[in-house]
Amino acid sequence: xxxxxxxxxxxxxxxxxxxxxxxxxxxxxxxxxxxxxxxxxxxxxxxxxxxxxxxxxxxxxxxxxxxxxxxxxxxxxxxxxxxxxxxxxxxxxxxxxxxxxxxxxxxxxxxxxxxxxxxxxxxxxxxxxxxxxxxxxxxxxxxxxxxxxxxxxxxxxxxxxxxxxxxxxxxxxxxxxxxxxxxxxxxxxxxxxxxxxxxxxxxxxxxxxxxxxxxxxxxx
Amino acid sequence: xxxxxxxxxxxxxxxxxxxxxxxxxxxxxxxxxxxxxxxxxxxxxxxxxxxxxxxxxxxxxxxxxxxxxxxxxxxxxxxxxxxxxxxxxxxxxxxxxxxxxxxxxxxxxxxxxxxxxxxxxxxxxxxxxxxxxxxxxxxxxxxxxxxxxxxxxxxxxxxxxxxxxxxxxxxxxxxxxxxxxxxxxxxxxxxxxxxxxxxxxxxxxxxxxxxxxxxxxxxx
Amino acid sequence: xxxxxxxxxxxxxxxxxxxxxxxxxxxxxxxxxxxxxxxxxxxxxxxxxxxxxxxxxxxxxxxxxxxxxxxxxxxxxxxxxxxxxxxxxxxxxxxxxxxxxxxxxxxxxxxxxxxxxxxxxxxxxxxxxxxxxxxxxxxxxxxxxxxxxxxxxxxxxxxxxxxxxxxxxxxxxxxxxxxxxxxxxxxxxxxxxxxxxxxxxxxxxxxxxxxxxxxxxxxx
Numbered sequence: 001x002x003x004x005x006x007x008x009x010x011x012x013x014x015x016x017x018x019x020x021x022x023x024x025x026x027x028x029x030x031x032x033x034x035x036x037x038x039x040x041x042x043x044x045x046x047x048x049x050x051x052x053x054x055x056x057x058x059x060x061x062x063x064x065x066x067x068x069x070x071x072x073x074x075x076x077x078x079x080x081x082x083x084x085x086x087x088x089x090x091x092x093x094x095x096x097x098x099x100x101x102x103x104x105x106x107x108x109x110x111x112x113x114x115x116x117x118x119x120x121x122x123x124x125x126x127x128x129x130x131x132x133x134x135x136x137x138x139x140x141x142x143x144x145x146x147x148x149x150x151x152x153x154x155x156x157x158x159x160x161x162x163x164x165x166x167x168x169x170x171x172x173x174x175x176x177x178x179x180x181x182x183x184x185x186x187x188x189x190x191x192x193x194x195x196x197x198x199x200x201x202x203x204x205x206x207x208x209x210x211x212x213x214x215x216x217x218x219x220x
Numbered sequence: 221x222x223x224x225x226x227x228x229x230x231x232x233x234x235x236x237x238x239x240x241x242x243x244x245x246x247x248x249x250x251x252x253x254x255x256x257x258x259x260x261x262x263x264x265x266x267x268x269x270x271x272x273x274x275x276x277x278x279x280x281x282x283x284x285x286x287x288x289x290x291x292x293x294x295x296x297x298x299x300x301x302x303x304x305x306x307x308x309x310x311x312x313x314x315x316x317x318x319x320x321x322x323x324x325x326x327x328x329x330x331x332x333x334x335x336x337x338x339x340x341x342x343x344x345x346x347x348x349x350x351x352x353x354x355x356x357x358x359x360x361x362x363x364x365x366x367x368x369x370x371x372x373x374x375x376x377x378x379x380x381x382x383x384x385x386x387x388x389x390x391x392x393x394x395x396x397x398x399x400x401x402x403x404x405x406x407x408x409x410x411x412x413x414x415x416x417x418x419x420x421x422x423x424x425x426x427x428x429x430x431x432x433x434x435x436x437x438x439x440x
Numbered sequence: 441x442x443x444x445x446x447x448x449x450x451x452x453x454x455x456x457x458x459x460x461x462x463x464x465x466x467x468x469x470x471x472x473x474x475x476x477x478x479x480x481x482x483x484x485x486x487x488x489x490x491x492x493x494x495x496x497x498x499x500x501x502x503x504x505x506x507x508x509x510x511x512x513x514x515x516x517x518x519x520x521x522x523x524x525x526x527x528x529x530x531x532x533x534x535x536x537x538x539x540x541x542x543x544x545x546x547x548x549x550x551x552x553x554x555x556x557x558x559x560x561x562x563x564x565x566x567x568x569x570x571x572x573x574x575x576x577x578x579x580x581x582x583x584x585x586x587x588x589x590x591x592x593x594x595x596x597x598x599x600x601x602x603x604x605x606x607x608x609x610x611x612x613x614x615x616x617x618x619x620x621x622x623x624x625x626x627x628x629x630x631x632x633x634x635x636x637x638x639x640x641x642x643x644x645x646x647x648x649x650x651x652x653x654x655x656x657x658x659x660x
Contacts, residue, residue, distance in 0.1 A: 074434065075437050078434060078437045078438050109392065112392075113392050113395045114395075114399060115396075115399070115400075185405035186399065186405050186408060189405065189412070190399075
């Protein structure tokens with residue numbers, strides 16, 4: 001029995017140095033799964049033009065589940081000595097994926113507070129690009145476990161960057177038209193923020209891609 | 221005399237490895253004290269509905285004192301080898317507490333620029349919740365020195381999180397009413413930002429609570 | 441031949457520990473050079489009151505070049521073991537200088553989307569203060585290579601801080617006048633954001649100065 005030779009304190013210290021069977025990859029896959037669910041829910045909201053109580057609660061619930069898993073990842077990180085990649089990258093990845101999920105809550109909540117209803121074709125287009133981006137983030141995360149899939153992870157990162165550029169152009173076009181055509185300043189205030197939120201989701205996905213690229217560079 | 225055996229350079233190096241009597245806890249207590257003063261000043265401004273030159277200068281002066289102490293903490297951190305908890309947590313805690321104080325300056329300055337006057341019951345309510353949150357942050361910081369007070373620190377963090385949720389609901393209700401009832405778009409622009417600033421103070425208090433939780437997890 | 445004694449893997453590992461001839465200072469000088477070009481282009485836009493396609497493309501192109509060099513710095517950092525100063529400070533400095541360049545793109549793009557034209561004396565004044573600040577950042581970066589220039593670097597940091605305060609006052613005055621005199625809420629929405637963006641550039645320059653101060657403290 002190892003406990004004959006080590007004190008409780010020493011064992012605690014020792015455990016920190018041993019590889020544990022804690023699976024960070026599994027947690028990240030679960031976390032990005034919530035983001036994908038949120039993206040799909042948000043697309044339904046945009047396409048139906050009705051923010052039902054049910055859909056709103058779905059987003060809220062995903063945000064809570066996201067908070068919990070982020071908390072779990074960071075707590076495990078603080079207790080684990082040997083990690084599959086740099087601790088700060090694990091920390092940043094968890095935080096940034098959490099921000100993706102949070103932004104779906106932010107935009108949905110804003111639409112509720114502003115009593116937005118009806119189908120807006122620009123928002124529908126945004127929701128589709130956002131879903132593509134979040135799904136591509138998921139592809140990259142799922143491949144992280146296997147270093148050999150380096151090439152396909154890089155392809156995902158390039159695609160996420162491309163979609164962020166698409167989003168920039170969409171937002172600029174949307175805002176340009178809004179200021180050109182809309183005469184009601186209150187409607188301008190509302191939609192300006194919703195378009196900006198939508199583009200911010202794509203920005204955060206790009207931030208995730210940058211962190212993933214950093215992880216790959218360090219493993220090269 | 222130790223200086224007979226070591227060169228000046230070696231002594232300088234050695235000193236970095238020795239525990240110094242620099243008291244980070246005391247600095248954090250001082251820093252959070254400025255935040256508590258700012259919260260109380262802000263509450264007076266909200267309750268009286270008059271942003272006097274005196275109260276405005278008080279906030280400005282607290283912000284300057286906050287900057288100075290943050291600077292001191294970070295400089296000491298960069299010169300100290302052995303710290304009471306992880307250097308990055310000390311850094312983040314100092315930065316985040318500084319952000320709390322800064323936000324009181326931001327919101328007060330905005331009220332001044334927008335020439336806001338008169339008592340707004342929603343802002344009064346916000347100021348009270350904000351003061352509760354900042355005082356709870358203070359309770360947590362004061363207990364940090366003593367690891368045995370783990371339980372009461374965790375209670376404070378739970379309470380700070382709860383107050384942030386209260387703030388979210390207050391902001392959403394406030395914005396909903398603003399867009400429903402206010403017909404002047406310029407008034408909407410002004411109050412939308414002030415309510416958002418108020419809620420942001422509670423967000424930053426929650427960020428402080430997260431850092432404190434991280435410190436506790438690492439010490440467990 | 442060293443390769444007789446070490447395997448390829450060992451050589452790769454060894455190289456990480458050897459000082460390499462990678463010149464971070466040169467990259468930072470190049471990066472801040474793009475920021476200076478962007479500041480000068482922005483000043484031309486403000487002073488002429490015409491955002492020509494040519495000037496807009498210039499800013500866009502500087503932003504792309506800025507992205508590339510930031511990417512290069514971070515990749516080199518992740519591959520280099522011995523760095524001229526703390527890795528996190530190199531990382532933060534690269535990120536923050538990139539943010540300076542990005543903000544010129546943000547403000548210029550906003551002016552384009554909002555179809556802003558004509559000379560606005562307040563914006564001209566902002567552009568001049570911004571150019572002063574970015575040039576002062578350049579002076580500090582260029583001196584970083586030589587620790588003996590400690591004094592002149594500190595002078596630059598003090599000046600950058602001073603210019604940020606000047607910017608705060610300018611923004612408050614600009615916003616105060618905007619809300620006092622402008623009756624069109626849509627014009628208020630537009631200019632409020634442009635003045636805020638302009639001041640943000642000075643904020644980010646101040647963040648750069650703080651990172652430089654941190655580097656100096658650690659080398660002291």
